[in-house]
Amino acid sequence: TQEGWQYLLRLCPTTNQKKRFFIKFLKEIYPIKRVAIIHERSTYGYYWMKKALKIFLKMRFKVIANENYLPGRTDLEEILTKIRDCSPDLVYLISHLKEGSNLLIQSKDMGINPPVFLLKDDGTMISPEFFNMTSFSSDFISIYTPWAPCLPYPGAQNFFDRFFDRFERFPDYHGAQAYASIQVIADAFLRMAEVSKEQILEYIKNTNMTTIYGPINFRETERGSYQNRVFCYVVRWQEGALHLVWPGAEALIR
Numbered sequence: 477t478q479e480g481w482q483y484l485l486r487l488c489p490t491t492n493q494k495k496r497f498f499i500k501f502l503k504e505i506y507p508i509k510r511v512a513i514i515h516e517r518s519t520y521g522y523y524w525m526k527k528a529l530k531i532f533l534k535m536r537f538k539v540i541a542n543e544n545y546l547p548g549r550t551d552l553e554e555i556l557t558k559i560r561d562c563s564p565d566l567v568y569l570i571s572h573l574k575e576g577s578n579l580l581i582q583s584k585d586m587g588i589n590p591p592v593f594l595l596k597d598d599g600t601m602i603s604p605e606f607f608n609m610t611s612f613s614s615d616f617i618s619i620y621t622p623w624a625p626c627l628p629y630p631g632a633q634n635f636f637d638r639f640f641d642r643f644e645r646f647p648d649y650h651g652a653q654a655y656a657s658i659q660v661i662a663d664a665f666l667r668m669a670e671v672s673k674e675q676i677l678e679y680i681k682n683t684n685m686t687t688i689y690g691p692i693n694f695r696e697t698e699r700g701s702y703q704n705r706v707f708c709y710v711v712r713w714q715e716g717a718l719h720l721v722w723p724g725a726e727a728l729i730r
Contacts, residue, residue, distance in 0.1 A: 485680055485694050487660065487687075487704040488653045489622055491527075497708035498620065499531060501722055506591045508565045512541035514555065514579065515570035524570045524596055540564055545575070552579055556586050566592040573600040577609035584613040594710075597621035599648030607713050614713045618721065623649035623689055624711045626718040632688045649689075656689035 489497075502508060511532050515521035521544060532539055540562045543555045556579070559567060567590045571579060576595065583593075595601050595617060602624045607614050625636035635655055639647040647655075664679035665671070681702055683692050694702040710722040 482701070483677060485702040485704075487656060487689065487692055487694075487706065488649075489706045489708060490703065493706065494622070494708050495527070495531065498528075499535065501620070501708075501710055502531075502535060504722070506565065508537055508592065510540050510562070510564045511537045511566045511568065512543070512559050512562060512564035512590075513539065513568050513570070514541075514543050514545070514559065516572065516575060517544045517546050520572075520598075521570050528568055528570070528596075537566075547572070547575060549575070550578060552582050553586070556582055556588060559583075560586055560588045564590050566590060566594060569593070569595045571595070572598050573606055573609070576601065577606060577614070580610045580613040580617060593617050595619045597649070599650060600646075602648070602711065602718060603646035604716070605646060607716060607718075612715075616712060616714060618710050618712050620708065620710055621649060622706070622708050623652045624709060624718055624720070626711060626720055627690065627709065628720070629686060629688055629690050635688045652689045656687035656692065659687040660685070660692055 513525055513528060513532075515525040525542070525544075529539060529542065541558055541564065543558060545552060545555060567583075567588070569576060569579060576598075593616075597619050600606050601619045602621055623632075625633045632652070635652065636647060639645075639651060660680060660683050663683060663685050664676060668675055668679050681694055681696075683694060685692055690706055692704050694704055697703050707723065709720060712719050712721045
């Protein structure tokens with residue numbers, strides 16, 4: 477949407493939208509002063525660590541630890557000992573499925589229990605597979621994500637379940653975005669009297685509906701593309717079920 481392409485309509489959040497909701501969440505939760513970051517030593521890990529670090533410093537949090545590990549590493553006691561000993565208010569974890577679940581198990585075994593333990597969702601943290609791999613160590617662990625099946629949007633959980641039944645793997649938020657895109661296209665064609673390239677663009681631009689991904693209402697950007705205004709969320713595992721914890725469900729329903 478930053479390139480100004482006329483036929484580009486984006487329904488997923490921009491980096492700036494993710495940043496804005498992340499800051500809003502941090503302002504509204506437990507009063508944080510001391511932060512620890514754990515991230516994998518990769519392009520993915522460093523990219524999101526730098527984004528988070530910039531936000532934490534801007535909010536005047538004290539970053540008391542910033543630890544990284546090589547993907548595939550299993551023994552994380554040295555890193556976690558540093559985290560435990562500095563007693564942070566918030567531990568922010570940037571990881572993937574295997575290492576993330578391993579980190580949570582070892583954290584629980586070592587008695588690491590900060591007021592806020594927050595994971596950046598890589599698309600796998602909202603799946604039952606992740607919860608099962610953590611052996612209940614992910615109970616009450618918060619996950620920052622652009623989508624989850626527990627959100628109060630029509631068909632969200634049903635899509636999640638049917639996708640698994642058909643493909644024997646759980647969809648992530650990319651899958652929900654793709655399905656919602658088809659919902660938007662189908663809605664536009666149902667409203668069209670005649671089909672043409674110009675009408676397709678016009679009707680999609682004027683979309684006003686709620687998909688499994690949430691409300692879709694495109695707004696023209698300064699550069700001439702179209703961006704949907706979307707939320708980001710914090711969800712939490714509890715006894716095998718995923719629950720929305722921020723923002724409240726009432727804030728998401730028109």
